Amino acid sequence: MKLSTISMSLICLVMWIGSEAAFADRDTDVPVPTHDFRNPNPEKVALGRVLMFDKILSGNKNISCGTCHHSLAGTGDGLSLPVGEGGSGLGVTRNVGTGSDLIHERVPRNAPPVWNLGDRSFHTLFHDGRVSTIGGEGFPSGCRTPAGMDLPGNLESVLACQAMFPVTSGTEMAGQAPENPIAIAAASGDLPQVWELLAQRLRANPDYVAMFIAAFPDEISSSAEIQYSHAANAIAAFESVAWRADNSPFDQYVRGDQHAMSKNQKEGMKLFYRGDKNGHSCAECHSGLYQTDQQFHAIAMPQIGSGRGSGPDGFEDYGREQVTGSASDILRFKTPSLRNVALNAPYGHSGAYNSLRAVVEHHLNAVDSLYAYNANRQAVLPTHPTLDTENYRAMDNAAIVDFIASYNELAPFSFTKKEVDLIIDFLSALTDTNSLDLRSDQDVVNGVPSGLPLDD
Ligand code: HEC
Ligand code: HEC
Structure with missing residues (x-):
């Protein structure tokens, strides 16, 4: 893999997407970013x-x-936290299994x-x-x-x-x-x-x-x-x-079709990239062609589920710190790509928010939103005879909530309610319309060589 090529093209993309020129009247000299997909046989x-x-x-x-x-x-899988082996069913209808198949723990992070x-x-x-x-x-x-x-x-x-x-x-x-x-x-x-x-x-x-x-x-x-x-x-x-999804209205727009996005979506795009009245923008982290810097940030996301072994009692999840061991990485998680984001609820590393609006609003004032979460619990978790008591164990612990708040690095935004609506309109322009219907035999199978049953 040519890493230098990757980082060069990323830098160009970030510069291009972040530049004013991208949103002014289109200039034919503006380079259109190219997707670089592998083509397997x-x-x-x-x-x-x-x-x-x-x-x-x-x-x-x-x-x-x-x-x-x-x-x-x-x-x-449509759930906040997946149900691994032992459960049965697909998506939000999946159950946690019974008898010897009853799951021992939930998977600690959102799929x-x-x-x-x-x-x-x-x-x-x-x-x-x-x-x-x-x-x-x-x-x-x-x-x-x-x-x-x-x-x-x-x-x-x-x-x-x-x-x-x-x-x-x-x-x-x-x-x-x-x-x-x-x-x-x-x-x-x-x-x-x-x-x-x-x-x-x-x-x-x-x-x-x-x-x-x-x-x-x-x-x-x-x-x-x-x-x-x-x-x-x-x-x-x-x-x-x-699962290539790079033909959204946004892609069509950056390739030169001025009419691919609605007026509101274009307004939302400007707010997303240029930021609020202080110049504080979503693209500080959601940068590049796929709206991710592939870096790690602590944005006070609520912690639900039984955690991933971090913290004194082991029911927290310190994210990037688990890989690097560095205190400066505590509670940092990777910036997700926002492609097809309207299709991907629940949101955040533990699936704490079930609506796109809720997770966007979380960003406006992350610490306030974290503290308000206890009144606003949205997790989508199939019920389990013993694990349900752990779903909000971290969030019910005031010291842990304070701890998560103390590591937040996302400054509040000053977007108005109308501006937030426009940003959400822009996020919907990141949906590739081909991804709305994945029932074709390109995407799913009717049977597998082992003869084992498919999920239903
Ligand atoms: C029980 C549910 C479950 C199963 C089964 C599962 N995954 Fe995942 N997958 C997850 C979760 C949860 C994560 C995130 C884990 C983390 O970040 O710690 C993940 C992460 C990923 C990612 C990384 C996505 C990203 O943006 O970083 C890919 C790709 C992926 N899985 C593919 C696969 C493949 C291929 C298989 C089978 C070999 C598989 N998964 C089986 C739940 C599952
Ligand atoms: C400081 C960096 C940063 C900024 C600025 C930022 N985000 Fe995020 N965003 C993140 C990180 C990191 C996550 C994932 C956090 C987690 O899982 O704990 C995230 C998650 C999201 C998600 C959920 C996606 C998913 O698949 O779970 C959406 C939607 C989102 N951000 C939109 C926005 C919007 C809109 C703005 C501007 C108003 C914005 N972000 C500004 C870092 C940032």
Whole structure:
């Protein structure tokens, strides 16, 4: 991967999108930003499509990637916090399982959407950025990740590096030890063994073997050569192609169609990029073609769910600090892309806000909004016999709420109510109309090679 090219084009984009020229009468000399998507072969995309939705990749064969990233739920799951393996159902109808399948914990963070991540400009994934090509030079995979040197060298992109991890999480996909050999390997931290056991399942399925040979003609000629990393490459190829969403009214506008956006959307765009009367703008963080600087900021987002092990009692989530160990990163989370944002509720790293207006209003005065949250709880969480008492455990603890407030770095905005309406109009211009209907067989499957049932 040519990092220098990526950072140069990002810098140009930031300068261009941030510049006054972009919003003045259009000047034909203004460079139009170019999208830079990978173009994998169709066989690889077809393989990735079935792998995305096949429960064969989970220890107990009861959950797929698509359970939490489904075309029919805006490439997320519609919940504040996902229900991992053991639950059943899709989207907001998903339940927490019963009997021995009852989930042990909720997944601690919101499942982010997967739009546009096949563009080469994306270098950092997860809310805390723990998978990134930045700093990945010394690793065989080219990615800096929690797996360090264990991550194989044949991964084709940051998206492929990411796809190595969900299968290693007991709560998400592997299951609880000793339920199955994959769960046992995952619980002992033996990631290469998790990947090997999954590869063995794929090698034993003739339909998959044929698809892998077709997708990787230069690398695979027999079942023995199939590795889980090939599956990760194929899944990444599917995500890149199927969930590309770069033909919104905003894209059409920046490519030169003055009429693609409404008057209100253009007004909202000016406010978004130029800011309030003090020049304080959304684009300070939501910059570049995809409205993200891919950096980390603390904006006093409410913490819901059981947390991710941070803090004295372990039910907080310090975000970026969990990766860097640096006190200056406490409570910083990655700036999300705002593409298709109108389709992606609930919002924030723990899904605390269920409406787009609520999360935008949170930004106006983040600390006030944090304190007001207790009267304004919006989480979307399927009920659970014991875990429900933990949903608002952090927010019910005054010391923790004060702590979150103390780390806030987002200064208040002075936008009027009318201006906020216009900004929300602009955010809706970031929706690619093709993403409104993802029922086609480009996006979903009717069956998978393992014969395992799909989510319903
Ligand atoms: C149980 C739900 C669940 C399953 C199953 C799951 N994910 Fe996710 N996914 C999440 C959550 C939650 C996050 C964010 C975690 C974090 O940031 O700590 C995430 C993050 C991601 C991201 C990063 C997005 C970004 O913008 O940073 C991608 C890509 C992704 N998942 C793809 C996959 C793939 C591919 C699989 C299957 C191999 C998969 N997921 C399985 C819940 C799930
Ligand atoms: C200081 C940097 C910063 C500024 C300025 C900023 N944001 Fe954000 N924004 C973030 C971060 C970081 C998050 C995610 C926080 C989290 O998950 O804890 C976020 C989340 C969001 C989300 C939720 C997206 C999702 O998928 O969950 C929306 C919508 C949003 N911002 C819109 C705006 C708008 C509109 C403005 C201007 C009024 C703005 N932001 C200004 C950093 C910023």
